[in-house]
Amino acid sequence: MSEIRIDPITGRHVIFAVERDLRPTDLWNLAKEVNPMSELDYVQKCPFCKGNESATPEEILKVPDSEDWKIRVFPNKFPAIKSMDDENMQSSKPHSIYEKYSGIGTHEVIVESPFHNTNYFTMNLEDFTIFIEAMVLRYKAIISNKDIEYVSFFKNHQKLAGASLFHPHSQLIGLNSVPDFVKYEVEGSKTFFDKTHSCPYCHILELELSKKERLVYENEHFAVICPFAPKYKYETWILPKKHLPYFETEDNIDELAKALYFCFKAMYIELGDFPFNMFLHALPKTMKSGEIYYHYHFEINPRLSGNAGFELGTGIYINSIYPEEAAKKLKEALEKEEK
Amino acid sequence: MSEIRIDPITGRHVIFAVERDLRPTDLWNLAKEVNPMSELDYVQKCPFCKGNESATPEEILKVPDSEDWKIRVFPNKFPAIKSMDDENMQSSKPHSIYEKYSGIGTHEVIVESPFHNTNYFTMNLEDFTIFIEAMVLRYKAIISNKDIEYVSFFKNHQKLAGASLFHPHSQLIGLNSVPDFVKYEVEGSKTFFDKTHSCPYCHILELELSKKERLVYENEHFAVICPFAPKYKYETWILPKKHLPYFETEDNIDELAKALYFCFKAMYIELGDFPFNMFLHALPKTMKSGEIYYHYHFEINPRLSGNAGFELGTGIYINSIYPEEAAKKLKEALEKEEK
Known part of the structure; x- marks a missing residue:
């Protein structure tokens, strides 16, 4: 214990x-x-x-x-x-x-x-x-x-x-407990759902897949995007296109691996061998009501600049690259590689 | 802009x-x-x-x-x-x-x-x-x-x-806005106040100044403590003993400087020249109702171990030193210096 x-x-x-x-x-x-x-x-x-x-x-x-x-x-x-x-x-x-x-x-x-x-x-x-x-x-x-x-x-x-x-x-x-950051996301998703009757991640996917402004990569079952308000430079999210709250129910593992693999490929081409954290967020077992509005996803957080006193003290992040610009560069990096 | x-x-x-x-x-x-x-x-x-x-x-x-x-x-x-x-x-x-x-x-x-x-x-x-x-x-x-x-x-x-x-x-x-982390603290303080009819920081001060288990230093107007659930190893908080929500109303600047100075002295003796962030938290102007339950304070967050994927993904911190132990060491460092 x-x-x-x-x-x-x-x-x-x-x-x-x-x-x-x-x-x-x-x-x-x-x-x-x-x-x-x-x-x-x-x-x-x-x-x-x-x-x-x-x-x-x-x-x-x-x-x-x-x-x-x-x-x-x-x-x-x-x-x-x-x-x-x-x-x-x-x-x-x-x-x-x-x-x-x-x-x-x-x-x-x-x-x-x-x-x-x-x-x-x-x-x-x-x-x-x-x-x-x-x-x-x-x-x-x-x-x-x-x-x-x-x-x-x-x-x-x-x-x-x-x-x-x-x-x-x-x-x-x-x-044996629910982490705060996951709880905040699930609660934030509920607020979003109550207003729009849609899962925020499904809503984001629909928008990003049609406008393609922040889309880095997609295959049949997954999309890789740079989020609208990224905490970190070149931050990426990997999401299943289908609404899935729990990670353990995912059965397109090959496609998931491919999406993560090509996301990292793009990032390495653009950034070299860069420091990063990757983590998975999925619905906790006891938050069942979140099944309609929460959507599992991976985040890659590049650590190209440190979390300093301002971030630690305020919870506000400072980013020096717009995600539209980051996504464009990452996408181009992959396209160049394919040629 | x-x-x-x-x-x-x-x-x-x-x-x-x-x-x-x-x-x-x-x-x-x-x-x-x-x-x-x-x-x-x-x-x-x-x-x-x-x-x-x-x-x-x-x-x-x-x-x-x-x-x-x-x-x-x-x-x-x-x-x-x-x-x-x-x-x-x-x-x-x-x-x-x-x-x-x-x-x-x-x-x-x-x-x-x-x-x-x-x-x-x-x-x-x-x-x-x-x-x-x-x-x-x-x-x-x-x-x-x-x-x-x-x-x-x-x-x-x-x-x-x-x-x-x-x-x-x-x-x-x-x-021109209220930072999230300050808002969370003010809201958390309200919840505490609603239950106990006391400002949480005043409550903590009373407890720490009497038990002295996590007390590092005190002078007439200020106390330095290691908090009960510190995010970081050797984390310290510097608080005015008097209930003051706003920093700009503080008028014991000499005593404040002394508290900060001796807190840093203790930390340097114990940790050497260590990486840290220091920040101030005070009541935002538009959260006036917090005047009865919020209390300005400084935090010193030593960065002896990094925030990694677990912390970034969950909001849970892992600490390898109990604050009682850290406070004891810091206090002893100061006492040794005084001799």
């Missing part, structure tokens, strides 16, 4: 994970031992590289299930949130202004390649699809746990985006 | 400031030309250093008003938000899901020292107080403008905290 505290004014949740400071952050320097743009290679000291499997907890999933794996998934050695265990947390005193509760959850790592120095740009579509398939398998397994309310899938690429290890990997955290 | 867009789902505001990409970010490297812990020095190419005054816009305030200034304030050359000018922004089409409005505001830079390589730790209390006095003067001047609804005072220290220049400086942005 982990202690989760609630700020008495804003209601913001903070998970305490004291052991996370023991993470081997100096491993970041292993990045220097290998050139990301040179031939694919392994690094002897990297716990995620092929050959060093014994340095990580035992795997939950390996694809293919052989020594020549392409994807490995295992529990995070330094979890942000812990499974049920023997620790007993002192619960909040009654009538205290300071509330806390026991967080129970799971924290898994997806190693996206046996190689140390690959990334979404140097990977081919086939391998990228295998990664997405593995992620979907684990997502479905975690969300089906009765104690889990929400699964956060996310990726941190480069130190500026908070990555503590260089080797390509992403993470799945299963939580 | 600046274009401000509103996200149709969350209502989040984004300011577009295309010229900000022209900021001379390579100036950051000037940091290398001088050792922050060596003797105080000027750097020839730094626009904020003494002797290079002509490299910045003309000053609004200089203290003292002579060549031997200690503090200079001038308009930001690459403002996040623009004053009223001739540009005409296309306003949102009626019934569009995409709303935008004209942001009008001010953006000022406070150069906190004529020297390139000083910081809040190497500065003496007298010079720090002169800086706080100058900040208060400018805050009062900006907030008294009828078009300004809110003033955001903030500081970014080090690149990891989003600073684009090394030379010690902070900023004041005046806005």
